[in-house]
Amino acid sequence: MKFRNFIQPRTIAEAYELAQKPDTVILGGMMWMRMQKRTVENAVDLSLLGLDKIEETGEGIRIGAYVSLRQLETSPLLLEYTEGAIKTALCPIVGVQFRNGATLGGSIWGRFGFSDVETVFTALGADVVLAGKGQVPMVEFIKNGAPKDLLTHIILPKKAPDAFAVNAHRNSATDFPVITTAVCRRGDNVRVTVSPAPARGYTEDFSATDMPEIAGNIMKNLKFLASASASLEYKEHLARVLIGRGVKAVGGQ
Amino acid sequence: MEIKFLLNKKPVSLEAEPSMPLIDLLRSLGMKSVKCGCENTVCGLCTVLLDEVPVLSCSVPAARADGHSVMTLEGLKAEAEEFVGFIADQGADQCGFCNPGYVMNTIALLRENPDPTDEEIREYLAGNLCRCSGYEGQVRGIRNYLNAKKEGRL
Numbered sequence: 214m215k216f217r218n219f220i221q222p223r224t225i226a227e228a229y230e231l232a233q234k235p236d237t238v239i240l241g242g243m244m245w246m247r248m249q250k251r252t253v254e255n256a257v258d259l260s261l262l263g264l265d266k267i268e269e270t271g272e273g274i275r276i277g278a279y280v281s282l283r284q285l286e287t288s289p290l291l292l293e294y295t296e297g298a299i300k301t302a303l304c305p306i307v308g309v310q311f312r313n314g315a316t317l318g319g320s321i322w323g324r325f326g327f328s329d330v331e332t333v334f335t336a337l338g339a340d341v342v343l344a345g346k347g348q349v350p351m352v353e354f355i356k357n358g359a360p361k362d363l364l365t366h367i368i369l370p371k372k373a374p375d376a377f378a379v380n381a382h383r384n385s386a387t388d389f390p391v392i393t394t395a396v397c398r399r400g401d402n403v404r405v406t407v408s409p410a411p412a413r414g415y416t417e418d419f420s421a422t423d424m425p426e427i428a429g430n431i432m433k434n435l436k437f438l439a440s441a442s443a444s445l446e447y448k449e450h451l452a453r454v455l456i457g458r459g460v461k462a463v464g465g466q
Numbered sequence: 467m468e469i470k471f472l473l474n475k476k477p478v479s480l481e482a483e484p485s486m487p488l489i490d491l492l493r494s495l496g497m498k499s500v501k502c503g504c505e506n507t508v509c510g511l512c513t514v515l516l517d518e519v520p521v522l523s524c525s526v527p528a529a530r531a532d533g534h535s536v537m538t539l540e541g542l543k544a545e546a547e548e549f550v551g552f553i554a555d556q557g558a559d560q561c562g563f564c565n566p567g568y569v570m571n572t573i574a575l576l577r578e579n580p581d582p583t584d585e586e587i588r589e590y591l592a593g594n595l596c597r598c599s600g601y602e603g604q605v606r607g608i609r610n611y612l613n614a615k616k617e618g619r620l
């Protein structure tokens with residue numbers, strides 16, 4: 214992708230205003246966008262907005278959209294919150310240099326059906342903060358998107374999960390995942406998120422008392438599409454096994 | 467736009483398209499160690515240090531170098547020489563095309579974690595693809611270098 218003007222706003226309000234203009238894109242790490250064959254007038258860079266921080270606030274953990282995937286996987290705060298699962302989930306994404314570039318905002322904004330990042334944060338019960346629309350649950354954002362808005366933060370609930378597990382399958386190391394699953398237990402709630410690429414991510418909440426039935430029940434609602442990486446049958450098999458492992462890891466059986 | 471940055475610690479100033487990939491800008495300045503090995507941001511061959519952090523220069527627009535510091539292998543020869551011989555001794559380099567990316571990322575690894583385990587070496591270098599070797603030689607080479615350093619043989 215090419216752009217004519219590189220603009221570095223100093224405030225979120227300014228960046229949001231720019232996002233409303235025609236022929237304008239917001240730049241994340243550009244890892245994805247750089248492969249697009251198009252030229253745009255304006256590219257808005259977020260690096261001067263202080264959106265590169267991971268902070269504990271009264272509300273929970275507030276993570277800026279410009280935080281890199283590498284910052285996420287090495288953050289002591291997030292490692293403690295997820296008992297290391299964030300590292301297990303994000304380390305297989307290409308390589309360290311790639312993850313130094315790719316951002317949280319770009320990864321969530323894309324609503325990619327293969328995203329390890331989206332799977333982790335949706336299962337953890339995150340909200341997204343949009344400059345225009347305000348704070349909305351991530352599940353809602355993934356369903357509807359927010360055209361022309363600007364993602365500024367992701368907020369994790371104050372209460373860390375009682376148990377959290379991420380299981381993914383790749384056909385070869387550093388490749389895109391065929392499927393990524395995450396299971397998060399907080400008290401009686403067990404949330405399961407599945408990214409069954411190329412279909413969009415799917416999330417369902419269960420009661421902890423139903424743990425033995427979760428893997429079977431969620432399969433009734435999950436939609437898969439065959440792709441070059443795996444047949445429909447293989448994806449279904451992987452989903453059942455990986456969700457089953459996740460449920461077991463958070464205390465099922 | 468005018469882009470001013472430190473290239474291997476020396477100030478550089480030039481006119482460039484803001485979206486020009488940093489790799490192209492660096493090569494135009496004679497930094498031929500920085501090579502392009504893929505079209506989809508996965509091979510690691512174009513690794514440079516941007517403000518000390520290893521990044522893929524094929525995906526960084528030139529505008530993002532403005533006001534920052536970029537180090538390429540040309541500026542890190544002394545640091546690289548300490549360990550490249552150990553990797554060569556393992557016969558890890560066959561065609562050698564992947565070597566500059568490996569060396570750059572190994573420098574970043576050892577600065578961040580001077581005493582990595584084999585697992586940590588594999589994890590850090592996973593984004594450097596080599597189509598000739600099976601990666602074992604590179605890990606053995608780095609291990610031998612670290613052992614030699616610990617045993618005072620360097």
Ligand SMILES: Cc1cc2nc3c(=O)[nH]c(=O)nc-3n(C[C@H](O)[C@H](O)[C@H](O)COP(=O)(O)OP(=O)(O)OC[C@H]3O[C@@H](n4cnc5c(N)ncnc54)[C@H](O)[C@@H]3O)c2cc1C
Pocket residue numbers: 238239240241242243244245246247259278279305306307314315316317318319320321322323327328329330331362363364365387388389390506507508
């Ligand atoms: C080769 C390759 C392999 C990959 N493998 C994996 C994998 O295995 N697992 C995985 O989970 N992901 C994978 N990804 C996706 C990757 O992790 C990132 O999610 C992706 O690159 C987007 O992040 P970015 O920061 O580069 O965003 P960009 O490419 O810069 O932007 C992506 C989109 O988001 C928009 N955008 C960015 N930030 C904001 C914001 N704050 N507000 C509003 N809009 C915004 C941009 O305008 C653009 O439309 C892969 C990507 C590539 C290119």
Ligand code: FES
Pocket residue numbers: 501502503504505506507508509510511512513522523524525
């Ligand atoms: S050229 Fe392959 S990652 Fe940059």
Ligand code: FES
Pocket residue numbers: 558559560561562563564565595596597598599
């Ligand atoms: S030695 Fe040929 S690509 Fe690595």
